[in-house]
Amino acid sequence: MISSSRAGRPRASSRETLADAACELFLERGYDATSVADITQRAGVSRSSFFNYFSSKSDVLWSGLDDRIAGAVEDLSAVPQDRQGSEVRRILTTLVADFAPDSLALAMTNASAMGLDDELVQDAALRQARLSAALRDLALRSGVTPVSADIVAATWSAAVLAAVRAWAESGAGRGTVSERFDDAVRAVDALPWRALTR
Secondary structure, X not given: OOOOOOOOOOHHHHHHHHHHHHHHHHHHHOOOOOOXXXXXXXXXXXXXXXXXXXXXXXXXXXXXXXXXXXXXHHHHHOOOHHHHHHHHHHHHHHHHOOOOOOHHHHHHHOHHHHOOHHHHHHHHHHHHHHHHHHHHHHHHHOOOOXXXXXXXXXXXXXXXXXXXXXXXXXXXOOOOHHHHHHHHHHHHHHOOHHHHOO
16 A cells, blocks of 8 residues: 655654754854855755745744744733733743753854854844733733833743753753743742832
């Protein structure tokens, strides 16, 4: 019997292959000296295959987290007003759950060697802003002032990105992003808010 499955690599495999190839090249040549053509050649896939998965070279590193943030943004937009507190915590906890070591963790750990320091800062800010905007919208729906909404949203989105960075920098195989997020939540709770307003 002939199988009806399509020939070629499974989608996840090609995506992972591209990410692995990109990280290898970033380590060998540096980020700026690596082109999309270099990545596709190393991965053994076409340029169009690359753009089926990623919109830019830097998205190779962020795609896993981008998928999680997109899911969180969608979930945050659907939170009922009467359950915001518990739902926000659940959504953010889900966002950071079950992270596996990936190209982003490798890049954060080897940013200098890959020539990615500035790129990672800029890209992290974009991801934080995307999550912060969704959190701000939710906070505004609950009736808080725009200033309070900005502060709450920035704080919680920073906690998520700080957890990912702390996890990667401590060695992605050591502990979990969820554990680092719990640390970030404790840090937020322990902030000396009153001392800052005196």
